[in-house]
Each structure stands twice: as C-alpha cells, then as structure tokens.
Amino acid sequence: MTTAMQFDIQRAEILEDREPKSGAQLLLESIAAQGVETIFGYPGGAIMPVYDVLPRVPQLSHILCRHEQGCGMAAIGYARATGKTGTAFATSGPGATNLVTSIAEAYLDSVPVVFVTGQVATNLIGTDAFQEVDIFGITLPIVKHSYIARDPADIPGMVAEAYFIAGEGRPGPVLIDLPKDVANALTTERHRWRPYPKQKPEMGKSKDIAAAEKLMRDAKKPLFYIGGGIAQGDGVQEIRDLVERTQIPVVSTLKGLGSLPNDHPNYLGMLGMHGLRAANYAVQECDLLIVAGARFDDRATGKLDTFAPNAKVVHLDIDVAEIDKLRRVNVGLDGSLKKNLAALDPFKDNAEHEDISEWTKLCYDRRTEHAWDYKSPITNMTSGGIYAPKLLHDLSRRADDSAIITCDVGQHQMWVAQHCYFDDPKDHITSGGLGTMGFGLPAGLGAKLGAPDRTVITVSGDGSIMMNIQELATLNRYDIPLKIVLLDNSALGMVRQWQEVFFEKNYSEVNLDDNPDFAAVAKAFQIDAFTITRGDEVDAGIDRLLSTNGPVLMHVKIDTAENVWPLVPPGRSNADMMER
C-alpha cells in the first residue's frame, strides 16, 4: 500500500539534529539529505539568505542559468534524463513569475521538480511589498502541491514531504515559498510532520485484470495505445514483454516514443495530429484499445467522439482520475503501470482466443505502404536544398544509440518525433503537454548535466531558440558539451503552416527573415558554430557536430515552405488526415 514508512525514514535523521540553524541552512541541508546534487537557480533579494548558506553545503552544485525559466526547464531536462527529482531556485516577484511556465511544463508533462522561491518577509506578505507576488496563489492550479514556510522548524519535514510528493505516484511539481525572515531565523526545533495521508492501490483488482484479459482474448482487432506513463512508471520492459506475449500491434503518443523501438515488428508509429497513417487507421478500426500510461490528449485523439469509434477500452494508469475522464472505459486498472502490465497475461495456459493474424497483417501492410520516402515536395534536394526530415533521420542514426534528443516546439518537434530513432522513451525529451517554445536549449543543458556520459542533442527552431537563447551563456560558463541543431526556416513555421492550410495563406506575423546570424550569435557566446545551407553539406555538418568535444551549434537553413505531413485538421477525426 502506501509508502508512508519510507517517508518517515527519509526525515528521521534530520529531525534528531538539535543544532541552532537558520531556515536557509535547514532548507539546503534537507535538500542535500534527499540526495540532490544539482540545483538550477538564479539569486535575488528575497532568496539571498539561501545563497549565503549555499557555499557551505558542498554536496549541492549550483548551476547559474541566465533566466529563471531557463532554470526551471533545465531542472526538468535533468529530471527527465536522470529519473531523479529536479530542483530549481528563484527569488520572489519576477523571479518567481519567471518560473511559472516551467512549473506548468512540469505539471502537464508529470515531471518531478521541487521549485523553491524566495518570498518577502512574513510581516510584509499581503502589503504589495517590493518584489512581492502571491506565487503560492498564482501556481495553485499547476502544482501537485505547494507550501509557504512559516516556521523554520517546519522546513526539514516540509522538504522531505515535497520531494516525496514530487516523485510518488504520478510525478509533478511541488513549490516551496520561503519568506526571507523564515530563511534568516535560527531555531533548535524540528517539527514532526504529519504522516503522508494517502492510501493508494498498488495495482488493479484481480477481477479487473481478469476482465481485461477476457477482452483481449475476445478481440479481433486489438491495439495498444501507449504514452508517457510507460517511461515514468518504469514499465518499458513490461510493455515489451506483453507485446511479445500477445503480438498485438502498438501505437504511441509523442511522450511514449521509444517505449518500443521504431523498428519493432509490432510498432505502427505515433498516432494523432501528425501521426503516421498506419497508426491512425489502426486506432479508427480497432475493436479493443488497451491504453497504457496515456490520457486521451486532444493532439492524440483528434475529435474525441470519433476516436476509436468501435473500440472497447481497457485503461491502465497510475492516476485514477485519468480513468473515465475523457473516454468511458470497459475496464480500468489504476495503480502501478509496471505491475499491471506484468500481471496481464491473457493467453496464459494456451487460453482460447480470437485469431488476430488478419488484423495484424492489415496493420503491418499499411505501415509498409505509408512508410516515409524522404522525397521533399518542396525542397529540390538535387539542386542543393536541405530537407529537414532527411537530416534528422540521418543524424539520429549516426548518433550513438544512447543519445538523448531534446527539442523545442513547432515543426521541428514533429519532424523529430516522426523521423528520429528512439529505443528508450527517456532518450526523447520534448514539451508534450504545454508545448513550450524555449524548452529545448535549457532542457538539453539540464539533460547533459544529468547524463554527462551520453551524447545530448538539442533540435530547435529559429522561433524557439530565441525564447531562451541566453542559456548559451550557461553552456559556455560550465562548458557543457551540448550539440544544438538549429533548423532555420526564417518563419514561425507551424503557425505559418496553419495559416497556409487553414487561413487561406493569410500570413500574419510569422515572417522571421530578419533573424540574426545565429552562428555569429553563438560565437559571441564563445560557442563553436557553423552554418550549412546545401544538401551536400549535411554529412560533413553532422560529422562536425558529433565530433566536436565542447558545446556546438549547427545552423541549418531550410525552405520556409516545407510543411509537416500528415496533418489532422483541428476538431476533426484522425481518419481525416491531410497529406502534402
């Protein structure tokens, strides 16, 4: 059942300490006691007591980013690459509000991060003091939990609980708002903390598992629809084993990519707005949808009441509030995805079941029929242009198998999802739920710090990179060997594409042909950089990118008119895919 006992053990040592200590010291020691090694932060007035103590807690390595949003996104990238809880600091007022997008990002993509914000002294709270905002109130809808520390003696228990909550169950962001006087105050007290109250089931009930297995045996056209919960629930091996046992085809969400390798024989590809035809057709025609760690997001489902119209649904999710939220299910299995997937064994003891070979053949024939051909409808590759999908395909296959790719948001994000090779979902770090332009660069530097032995590549666009371009300074400051591929089409490409397709080519505020020389900008930050503009430069460019030891930026000029296909129009069924 619940892990309340683990939580008690986490806080026991620190509660026995009776040395007089300040709130700031208790905060940092409590964070260190959680095993945290890296903090991404930016100092300022209200959080200065914490930064005053920071040099005396050698276990904590602080990375000074150049904007609080960069700190938050870097903490998210770090958390996603390591599987640990990330940590980000900011001061009160604008420091805290600059963190808000990162907090929302962590909330919508279920990433465990503890955010600590400075706050004005308690006697000034509510007076509209200098750099005072109600960050606790502002972030209520986008945190898993939050605290205002009112007594330094509460801090050890509060910090232990914050890290516990961030990581348990469905992970998410937790905020600790720390008033300056609480950070400065000395105390010998350590308050006991209320035990963690929630009881959660470990896995689905056996009768529900049996019901799910019966549906799987009776289905003629079963299909797995898997999402980000597979990686977060540590269920990669279990889903692979279950697919092996059942031979049922699989489609994946953006966040589920890599749960099965791209070339797995049962894998049909990503579903949804920019999904593969074979995947979307399979969803529309299946008679049983087994949903694991996915949440019927609108980018995946299209018009919801036309999604998988003939299917019964089995839904496995660690968050019971996701089951029946958007689609009525026939069987819901809450609790650990890993345990539920391992428990499902519908064909055990040679149990009689429907023959699905005709269905699987149809699915795999379609996969072959609609495979990518890498012939651009726009770019004349023979006369010199660079076709981004081909470049990304080649890049990901030439990078080593353990490479992590982070990306920003827009056309390049979809091209990464469609054309890069992933054999582990933790290799793909993207802003799926919030869709935050500016995510890729700081997330990439956080991922590289978390996984220093792995190649980390950030794919960005000319719109997105400008949203957090200041983090190039962070790369340089710490000599973080991140490899950046900047696909520059001199436009806000995805918006431009929608204006072309859905707004009768009424291009409004999408032209970025006044972009700076990005290679020169990177060089100004003392980062190695170069530009390629022709198809015959791609191979050498990838070589240079992958062989450079320090941080490097490859600026790639591509055609403005290149679009992402297929495309399901908004509010339409996934069966209504547009093509080229």
Add this chain to the structure above:
Amino acid sequence: MAELQRDKTFEPSGIQGKLKAVLHDVQGTLLRTLGTIERRGYDYRDVHCTQRVDGNFDLLVHVEDTGGPNDLDLLCRQLERLYNVVSAERVGRRTRAEHAE
C-alpha cells in the same frame, strides 16, 4: 456567426449534485479544492465549510456542470488527488439514469 467547436464529450449535461469533502486545516486547501471544482467544469450553487472536532473541515458544495467531461464521481477522484483533501464523495440522491449505469 461561426459555429463553436462541437464534441459530444464536452456538451453540457446539466448535471447537478452535492459533494462533501473533508479537508485538512492546511493553508491553501480550501482554495485548491474550490479551484479544482471550477477548472474541471462546474459552477457552485452553494458552499458551506465548517470545522470538525478533529480539526479538519467539512466542505459541502452544491455544483452544476458548465460543460466539461461530466461525471461527479470523476470530480471526486480529482479532488481526492489533492494533498490535504482527506476524502471527497457525492451526497444526496442519484438520478435513475445514473443508477442504471
């Protein structure tokens, strides 16, 4: 005038009902709870909050659906997901159609 985007899943159902939630006496819990009810697609018709002898609070809320994925049991699960919400449940009669389900 252009039509609003339609999807049967999100059509207002006119669901009304009463919920009872037990809340810890911890800063922000009431706001979190009421905010969640609104964001998940319900209006309040009546709100009562009283402290119990054990120090927790009983929150009784009469809600009406404004057009989300409408299911009061789901709303209770979403409320129970919040830390410091001890429990949330529907109170009062269910409709005949709900019983049939």
